[in-house]
Amino acid sequence: VKELFRQTQSYQSIVSSLGSKNIKPWIRGLHGSSIAFLLGSLFQDLANQSFMAIFPSQSDAEKLAQDLSNDVDVSVFPECHNFLYQGISPPKKHTADRLACFENLMNGKPTFISTSIKALLQKVPPNPTINSYFRKVKIGQEIDLADITAYLVDGGYGKVELVEAKGDFARRGNILDIYPLNYDQPIRIDLFGDEVDDIRLFDSNTQRSTKNINQVTLTPVREIIFTDEIVTQWRKRSETLITSKSSPKYTFEIEQITYRLEEGRDLEGLESIIPMLHSHMSTLLDYVPPDTVPILVEPSWVNREAKQLIEQAEQIYQKKWDSNQFMVSPDETFIPLGSLISKLEELQTIH
Known part of the structure; x- marks a missing residue:
């Protein structure tokens, strides 16, 4: 079915238009799984380009990832503003998913990101800051165990006797156990002096090794490292x-x-002050390659949700201000919708 679809004039016309920067396709009449069918085909056929699907809601973004799970590896970039309003940190799964999107984009890997307009409007730290969050450790590398330990503590990991949950780490002599957010099992790093001698995945229940690996990429537990x-x-x-x-x-x-x-x-909930800790902030769009294809799904709904987000944020901020409570202003937390639209127009956006 997919091959027959690829041969249709309509599909060929869309592919052809994406080869011209002067044409911004408008596609109508797609609903439900047909959106996933089209976008999955385009991503596979334009294999060297990144895609970013922008939905009115996070549930829509997650549904696309689920619909494409058998064909395309879709990274969901979740929104987290509601958690910050409540003074709590986003769930670790949210943080892991967001950092995974940054890592894929900075590695230059063609990536399919599915997100909501609310997540896209929220400002993020600039590239040099996010890039410094990732620590690669590989066999044969010399590392400073004290430095890695400090990185883990600053990044929100909790020191424990026995690593059992994501965000835990333990040190016993020259052995460092870590449960990073971006791994399904904890990691055991064995050093000989200052040199990494062995890296293994292990079962958190039995503490027994399950697989040897050559390297590991560590990420913080939060979207900020409190240095x-x-x-x-x-x-x-x-x-x-x-x-x-x-x-x-x-x-x-x-x-x-x-x-x-x-x-x-x-430090629970202090991610909300991230915009005040940098001289300037960025957006996720600042991380994408220049040939990225953004897809605005249901543009009128996206616009409505964006306006509601800003209105809600301003109302909450004013209420807190009147009650002598602190909150980072919406102007510092979110990029203006007009500025975001301008950034999208610089790319070959599909509507």
Whole structure:
């Protein structure tokens, strides 16, 4: 069926239009699984290009990934603003999925990303910062065990006696056990002196090795690593925040965040202040190759959801401001919709 579909004039016309930067295809009449059928075929036929499907909701983005699971490896870039409004950290699965998208894009690998407009509007740290989050460890490499341990602690891993859950790590002499977010099993790194002698996956229940591997890519547990530089940047911003509002309650909240950062404990939900810790922020679109094909699915619904997101954020922010509660402003958290549309127009967007 797919081969017959590829031979149709309509499909050939779409493929041909994607070869011309002056043509931005508009496709109508597709619903449900037919969207996945078309996009999966295009991604396979244009194998050297990345695709980004942008949906009105995260559930739609997840459904596309499920529909294509047998044919295409789709990376879902989930939204996380609702968790930050509530002062809680996004689930580890969300963080792992988001970091996986960044890693694939920075490695130059043709990637199919499925996301929502709300996730795309949220600003993300710039490329050099995200790139520094990933640590590759391979057999034969010399590493500083103290440095890796500090990286894990700063990245949100918890030191335990026995590694059982994602985000755990344990050190016993020259053996380092880590359960990264991006692996289905924990990793055991065995050193001979400073040199990595062996890397193995192991079962968290039996603690027995299951597979030898040559290298591992470590990621933080959060979408931020709270280094000394980050804490210093927050101190500078906090001074400005405190002078912006004459309120003991507001000042206390700011000082509590400073205390939590300095102590390195109780960092739950502090991902919300990420926009205040960098001189400039980026969007996911800043990471994609210039020949990436974005697909706006149901553009009118996407536009409506984007406007609702900003309106909701502004209402929550104003309510907190009036109640002398701290919240990062929507202007710092989200890119304006008009700016996002301009970025999309620079690419060959399918509507």
